[in-house]
Amino acid sequence: MQRNRLEALWQGRCPRCHEGYIFKYPLSQFRKFSEMNQSCATCDASFEPEPGFYFGALYVSYAFTIAIFGAVWFLLYFFLDPPDWVYITAIIVSAFLFIPVSFRYSRILFLYWFGGLTRKED
Numbered sequence: 001m002q003r004n005r006l007e008a009l010w011q012g013r014c015p016r017c018h019e020g021y022i023f024k025y026p027l028s029q030f031r032k033f034s035e036m037n038q039s040c041a042t043c044d045a046s047f048e049p050e051p052g053f054y055f056g057a058l059y060v061s062y063a064f065t066i067a068i069f070g071a072v073w074f075l076l077y078f079f080l081d082p083p084d085w086v087y088i089t090a091i092i093v094s095a096f097l098f099i100p101v102s103f104r105y106s107r108i109l110f111l112y113w114f115g116g117l118t119r120k121e122d
């Protein structure tokens with residue numbers, strides 16, 4: 001069965017063939033979360049179309065971080081209403097925990113949006 005674009009994006013696969021992985025290791029290998037493949041192992045699409053391509057992904061990552069802050073604040077405020085230091089601690093801890101996730105998805109999204117790699121039938 002063919003994966004659709006959303007499944008491939010979610011799984012961090014190549015935007016063109018939806019098969020090869022963009023990152024070298026699964027997220028569970030925490031210390032290597034940032035290592036990317038240079039190109040797709042299946043269709044040879046380049047995962048770095050030009051030098052500095054991912055600079056703009058910083059903005060996507062920034063948006064993720066703001067969204068995480070907002071979500072943590074919202075959950076705490078409505079369910080626990082804790083003292084201020086709890087907000088600060090929870091927001092800092094969650095920001096650190098989400099670094100690998102937001103790093104990866106900001107790059108994956110950026111590659112999907114701007115990498116110019118699409119399937120023929122898309």
Ligand SMILES: [Zn+2]
Nearest residue numbers: 014017040043
């Ligand atoms: Zn591919």
